[in-house]
Amino acid sequence: DVKVTQSSRYLVKRTGEKVFLECVQDMDHENMFWYRQDPGLGLRLIYFSYDVKMKEKGDIPEGYSVSREKKERFSLILESASTNQTSMYLCASRSPGVPNQPQHFGDGTRLSIL
Amino acid sequence: AQTVTQSQPEMSVQEAETVTLSCTYDTSENNYYLFWYKQPPSRQMILVIRQEAYKQQNATENRFSVNFQKAAKSFSLKISDSQLGDTAMYFCAFMRPRYSGGGADGLTFGKGTHLIIQP
Numbered sequence: 001d002v003k004v005t006q007s008s009r010y011l012v013k014r015t016g017e018k019v020f021l022e023c024v025q026d027m028d029h030e031n032m033f034w035y036r037q038d039p040g041l042g043l044r045l046i047y048f049s050y051d052v053k054m055k056e057k058g059d060i061p062e063g064y065s066v067s068r069e070k071k072e073r074f075s076l077i078l079e080s081a082s083t084n085q086t087s088m089y090l091c092a093s094r095s096p097g098v099p100n101q102p103q104h105f106g107d108g109t110r111l112s113i114l
Numbered sequence: 115a116q117t118v119t120q121s122q123p124e125m126s127v128q129e130a131e132t133v134t135l136s137c138t139y140d141t142s143e144n145n146y147y148l149f150w151y152k153q154p155p156s157r158q159m160i161l162v163i164r165q166e167a168y169k170q171q172n173a174t175e176n177r178f179s180v181n182f183q184k185a186a187k188s189f190s191l192k193i194s195d196s197q198l199g200d201t202a203m204y205f206c207a208f209m210r211p212r213y214s215g216g217g218a219d220g221l222t223f224g225k226g227t228h229l230i231i232q233p
Contacts, residue, residue: 033220040123042205045220058220090159092220100147100166103221105159 003027006091006106014114019078021109023091031096032074033103034058034066037088049074050096081113116141116208120224127196128232134181135191135227137206143167147209148182148189149221154202162204165189193229201231 007022025032030051035043035058045058047066055066063085067075074093078085088110092103117140127133139148150162165173165182172180177197181190193200207221 035220035223040225042118042120042223042225043221044223048220088157092159100164102149102161102164105151108157 004091004093004104004106006089006109008109009107010110010112012112012114013078013081015080015082017078017081019081019111019113021076021078021089021091021111023074023076023093023106024072025074025093025104026072027093027095027104028071029093029095029104030071031094031103032068033092033094034064034074034076035090035092036060037090037108043090046076083113085111086113087111116143116146116210116222118206118208118222118224120204120206120227122227123225124228124230126230126232129196129198131196132192132194133196133229135193135204135206135229137189137191137224139187139189139206139208139222141187141208141210143210145211147211148180149207149209150178150180150189150191151205151207151223152200152202153205153226154199159205163191196231198231198233201229203228 003026033048034046037043049055049068065077090108091106094103119138146167148165152160163175177194203226206224
């Protein structure tokens with residue numbers, strides 16, 4: 001089974017801090033994704049990466065950046081955390097080899113910015 | 115850009131009943147993929163079922179089946195013989211293949227339907 005691991009289940013940070021959310025997958029997937037989930041809004045795509053050192057903006061990239069130095073790891077960075085970034089963050093990975101392959105998700109990080 | 119609409123924020127049915135969750139989407143693409151994901155209170159997103167737009171036959175997975183109407187851009191999920199463990203948030207999602215190699219943009223999700231199965 002695919003395993004996508006997010007480093008923290010819960011995280012509390014202060015406004016203005018630089019925050020790192022880490023995601024690791026163990027299936028050698030080329031594609032990785034970061035979403036945020038808010039009640040009543042569903043999941044929205046922040047950034048994604050097709051392969052190592054590649055990244056593309058999703059629907060809501062403002063205030064975020066990402067890093068993909070190794071294939072298995074995809075980091076989401078909040079450069080200067082703000083209270084409106086309090087949310088659930090979900091990481092996913094996918095193999096592009098077969099077009100209908102689904103994304104596999106981690107358990108999520110619930111981030112609170114105080 | 116694609117949009118996905120789930121018009122039922124919450125539904126509640128009795129155990130063993132059949133329930134249908136609705137999903138409509140808007141796209142100009144001809145080739146795409148549709149998914150239903152389930153998110154129980156444990157927060158793990160679990161794939162329920164998938165459908166390729168080029169396939170006319172509706173996908174089925176045990177008690178779960180879809181009614182895919184491409185012309186109407188509708189993709190509803192039917193759960194038969196519902197069980198207590200089916201209680202969860204259900205998300206409909208759209209994926210457009212980015213290129214022939216299979217790489218893709220991220221998923222576009224609906225806002226979700228909270229399904230409650232009553233004992």
